[in-house]
Amino acid sequence: MSESVDFQALVERLQDRDWSALTESLPALQDRDLAALISELDAHLWEPLFRQIPTHRQADVFAYLSEDRQQTLVLSLLETDRITLLTALSYDDAAAVIAGLPESMGVETLATLSERDRWVIRSLLAYPEESAGRLMTPEFIALEADWTLAQALDHVRYTHEESETANSAFITDETGRLLGFVKLQDLLLGAADRRVSSLMRTDVISTPTRTDQEEVARIMRRYDLEVLPVVDEREILVGIITVDDVMDVAAEETTEDFLRMGSVGVGPIVLNLRNASANLLYRKRVGWLLILVVVNVFAGAAISVFETAIEAVVALVFFLPMVIATGGNAGTQASTLMVRSLATGDVQLRDWLPLWGKELAVSIALGATLGLAIWGAAAWLGGPEVGLAVAVAMSLVVVVGSMVGLLLPMILTRLNMDPATASAPLVTSIADVGGILVYFSVAIAILP
Structure with a gap:
């Protein structure tokens, strides 16, 4: 200020x-x-x-x-x-x-x-x-290829107040079909009797009216565009999107992703914490929390299934929170990386197999490292067999959590849902249920 x-x-x-x-x-x-x-x-x-x-x-x-x-x-x-x-x-x-x-x-x-x-x-x-159609403005400068630069500049002077931007002008034919663009500085510096066509660049990047605004932002970021022309199904130029509009979209989408990753639902408006009422905050948060409670009921049910094993080896309970939390953390790491990569366009759904293979290798290495780290403490408290059971379980739980974190955003994307819905609480809750089943199954298999 x-x-x-x-x-x-x-x-x-x-x-x-x-x-x-x-x-x-x-x-x-x-x-x-x-x-x-x-x-x-x-x-x-x-x-x-x-x-x-x-x-x-x-x-x-x-x-x-x-x-x-x-x-x-x-x-x-x-x-x-x-x-x-x-x-x-x-x-x-x-x-x-x-x-x-x-x-x-x-x-x-x-x-x-x-x-x-x-x-x-x-x-x-x-x-x-x-x-893109809702985001664009129909106020732009359009020139014809056979005009002289003098005619083009006269048109720019006449229409510049109606245009959203005065840095570029787009070239269209008599039907309005997009042909190319020209920088206005080139119009100013060129000879007055030259034709616009002699300065026109045909490598113009455009987008259809129905393109999602997130994809619009990716296109403009990828090609470092100040303005993006929008065309209809006949390639008729109907509007332009400027970089300031895309900055607003990026901020809005980032806010929505953070809210979803925190299991806070978003509706027609973007949540403003300072101005939001207590009732609105309650309604935004209670839905996901109820869903997560239901998911965690299965975690409790899974523990009850292995009640006999717990009674036989009480030391297993001591390491349960640590192993399950580690699996959830591994899943959160994987989901964060995947949601971000999907949002920026760095990866596509067709990349799932090589990504799965890479994440599997990484998670096995992470699990082995963490399993080895916990083995000594578990063996000291419960004996060699308990140490082996906890170490193996830790390794497998990390792999399970990582796979959940990697694949859940891709599955949601495939179902045309926002991958950010694969939030940390959701991934953690699913990984918890799987981790408990893995932990006690390994314990039963190894311990007498």
Whole structure:
């Protein structure tokens, strides 16, 4: 935040409703600083603060706010102020806001916009959620290949305010089909009578409208793109996705993955811990915890099956928590690596066999090392046979946990489920049940 602005002084002016002094302070804050300030304040302060921001800046500040704060703010605005704000936003941002409104309010708000705005926003909302079509903006610069550079620059000057980005222009034919792109600096530096086609690059990377937003982020990251053109099934250019939109997607997807890996369900909104109610936090967490309780019931049932073995060799109980926890930890390590690799596109489902072989070799080596480490303590407390049983069980439990951690994310991906659902608690619970069965089965086989 700008160092020349006293944050506490701004808060005091808000609390005192000193609007004139507050208005004088706002020009010293950048749009992003204002958004950060709004994010730090309680609703009774940030709502009046937003209304004091000059109208021509509100849309830019609004774009930097979190999604939940955007929705809360829009719902608090008067209809005329809401319309003014939505009209100033880019089409993709306006579509996202309307999609988040209650259905009746969204329909009413959309009806108050201009005919062109209504048509564009409805066309964006027609695409699936979290798709390239919903993420893109239809505001871009399109040129024709047979134009001269002078004609092209005149067109850029005329349409640049309607474009999301002014770094690149895309070349289309008379039907709108994407042919290539050109850097605007090349247009500026080239001779005025040259044709756009002479500067056009045809190695353009595009994506269909129905591409998932995570895949869009991967494409832009892989090819280091500032802007990605979006085409329909006829290869007609219908919009572009800019790098700032992808940064928002990456942050959102990362948050969702962390929540899922912590067994916290996510719904239509991204969970904001500071602003979430206790009831919402309860509902987000209770479902998975109940599922994990059911899974762990099987762990208790597995122990009861081996009650006789436990009574015969009490020393087995001493090492049970250590062996089972180690298997769960090994599974968590494997699942974390796999979920991350699937999310970044480093591995595909077709890679499962070589990955399985590699993980099997690694887990055998890890299990043998850990088994050897625990053998001495087990032999000292329970005798050589107990030491052997615990060491072998440790080795096998580590292998079982690692296999669960590796394969569960792949199975979920194959079932079109988010692999992040293979969270640490879920992997650990499944590995616990398998580990208990392995531990006591080995003990019964080795011990007299």
